[in-house]
Amino acid sequence: MFKKLSISQAVVVVLMGMVIAVLLVTGISQRVIFDSTTEDVIQSSSREINKQVIMNYENYINEVINTANYLSTQTIELSEDGRFVDLNSMYEQAAKLSEDMVSIILFSAEGDVILTATEEAVVSDVMSFDWFTSAFNNPEIFHFSTPHQQVIFGSSIYTEVITVTKKVQFYDQGLLQHGVLMIDLITVNLIELALKTNLGENGHILILNDQSEFVYASNPECTDETCESKIYVDNIILGGDSVKLGEDYMYVNINTLKNTRWRIATFININNLYEAKQQATFFSTFILGVSLILSLGLSIYLSQRISNPLNKLKNHMQAIEQGEQMSEIEISGQKEVVALTKTFNHMVVEIKQLMQNIVVEQKEKRKSEFQALQTQIHPHFLYNTLDSIVWLAENNMNKEVVEMVIALSRFFRISISRGKNVISVKDELEHAQHYLLIQKIRYNKKFDYKLDINPKIYEYTIVKLVLQPIIENAIYHGINSEYEQGMILIKAYPQKKNLIFEIENNGYGITPERIAELTNQMKKEGQAQSVGLRNVYQRIKLYYGKEADIIITSELDEMTNIKIIIPMRKEEVDEKNS
Structure with missing residues (x-):
């Protein structure tokens, strides 16, 4: 997969992958630790609160049981001595000392009142009440009723009470009897005990007896079997857990109250x-997002620090590949990139030196070829021209002799040009015109020529002997003198930043295949059939570079056109060629 990515992309992917992995592991670990710690805190604090609530209620219940045990013990002792008056006073005193105990009564097994600490008369048959029968059925324990309206006095004379009963013994006329000690406790103290503990908003206490009946609910809305809290407590016997009731999250602890067989649940x-957990989650997510963004930015920055110098080096190489001037690149980046850049710059220096050596070598080669071409042209051309002059003189064609001698003189004067390789365009065109005149006379006017020159190009310079070899080819290979007079047209004009020279003849023409062959031979090194054309092409390419070119076009039996394109240049030349 990474092979298809750039270095910068690969660096970003790898770094981001590592960062995401680290952040995920860290985030998940912190979340697990936080959740575990939060749960431990919740459980610990809930257990402590529940423990405090149970302690408050058990202390209250233990006070009641201790009072009942004391009364039970004193009942049997004092009754045995017949001291019922003292016993009755003790009952009354116990009721006065405890604001919660609104009535203390000793009943016989038949339900008769033996002793009482209240002035109210009992009018009901107490043997039909559960609190009475439960005491006889289970004599070993205290029995706590659910809150109820006490009706044994004929009407309710106080608020709801919880009736506590215990089977006791007493003496009546010397005989040991069994009875029931009843203590009525007002329930207001249950409320006060609940208010002592901070359970949070909507936190509450629920107390149920062993029959899952309400003993007390601090939540005023929890009054029947549909109460969510009661339903939850009914399904769980003991223990603690988190639960959502309505819109609130609660932690519930369920335990038993000693000596009562009651279950107490704290919500x-x-x-x-x-909320702290959610805030921590949000904060962790926010930190994770910010970390990812910062990591992405850092990854991109690091990747660019690595890849930018490489991209710069690559772009520089591509520019050189596309033909731009070869140059060294500024050294920057990491250690490895710096080493690579130094190697590239060293290579550029070496290549430039090699290219310079090649250019010098090629120039020397072209100079030798050019000199060889001049040596080849001048003697051959000179012999033929002198033969023609002799022939003209023998035939008394004095005018033509004069023209040829003048043209030949000027032709060689420009050819020599004091050994310079670059001459003015004007001299090059004049050189070509002298050559055409000499050849026209030699060929007995079997062809004519025409010049179409834009004078604006005279101010520019050109490599010497560019036109003459092309004109020579046009005369020797392009003129069909047997059927019609030949015509050679020379055009020279500026075009944008170039100089255009066209040599056109009305000869046989060239096939497209032959044009392709000539073009191929012209552009490759080595010997070729068209030595003059190749020599001109190689020289202008060497001197002017890629901007110079030669284009061949032709139509069979119509014409052949050689177009020479060179960039405009102005160089200092000696106007006097003699």
Whole structure:
């Protein structure tokens, strides 16, 4: 997969992958630790609160049981001595000392009142009440009723009470009797005990007896079997757990109250802990997002620090490949990139030196070829021209002799040009014109020529002997003198930043295949059939570079056109060629 990515992309992918992995592991670990710690805090604090609530209620219940045990013991002792008056006073005193105990009564097994600490008369048959029968059925324990309206006095004379009963013994006229000690406790103290503990908003206490009946519910809305809290407690016997009731998160602890067979459930509001948990989750997510963004930015920065110098080096190489001037690149980047750049710059220096050596070598080669061409042209051309002059003189064609001698003189004067390789365009065209005149006379006017020159190009310079070899080819290979007079047209004009020279003849023409062959031979090194054309092409390419070119076009039996394109240049030349 990485092979298809750039270095910068690969660096970003790898770094981001590592960062994401680290952040995920860290985030998940922190979340697990936080959740575990939060749960431990919730459980610990809930257990402590529940423990405190149970302690408060058990202390209260133990006080009642201790009072009942004391009364039970004193009942049998004082009754045995017949001191019922003292015993009755003790009952009254116990009721006065405890605001919660609104009535203390000793009943016989038949339900008759033996002793009482209240002035109200009992009018009901107490043997039909559960609290009475339960005491006889289970004499070993205290029995706590659910809150109820006490009706044994004919009407309710006080608020709801919880009736506590215990089977006791007493003496009546010397005989040991069995009875029931009844203590009525007002329930207001249950409320006060609940208010002593902070259970949070909507936190509450629920107390149920062994029949799952309501003993007390601090939540005023929890009054029947449809109460969510009661339904939850009914399904769980003992223990603690988190639960959502309505819109609130609660932690519930369920335990038993000693000596009562009651279950007490504390519902503690833990919304603040859940909110802290949610805030921590949001904060962790926010930190994770910010970390990812920062990591992405850092990854991109690092990748660019690595890849930018490489891209710069690559772009520089591509520019050189596409033909731009070869140059060294500024050294920057990491250690490895710096080493690579130095190697590239060293290579550029070496290549430039090699290219310079090649250019010098090629120039020397072209100079030798050019000199060889001049040596080849001048003697051959001179012999033929002198033969023609002799022939003209023998035939008394004095005018033509004069023209040829003048043209030949000027032709050689420009050819020599004091050994310079670059001459003015004007001299090059004049050189070509002298050559055409000499050849026209030699060929007995079997062809004519025409010049179409834009004078604006005279101010520019050109490599010497560019036109003459092409004109020579046009005369020797392009003129069909047997059927019609030949015509050679020379055009020279500026075009944008170039100089255009066209040599056109009305000869046989060339096939497209032959044009392709000539073009191929012209552009490759080595010997070729068209030595003059190749020599001109190689020289202008060497001197002017890629901007110079030669284009061949032709139509069979119509014409052949050789177009020479060179860039405009102005160089200092000696106007006097003699």
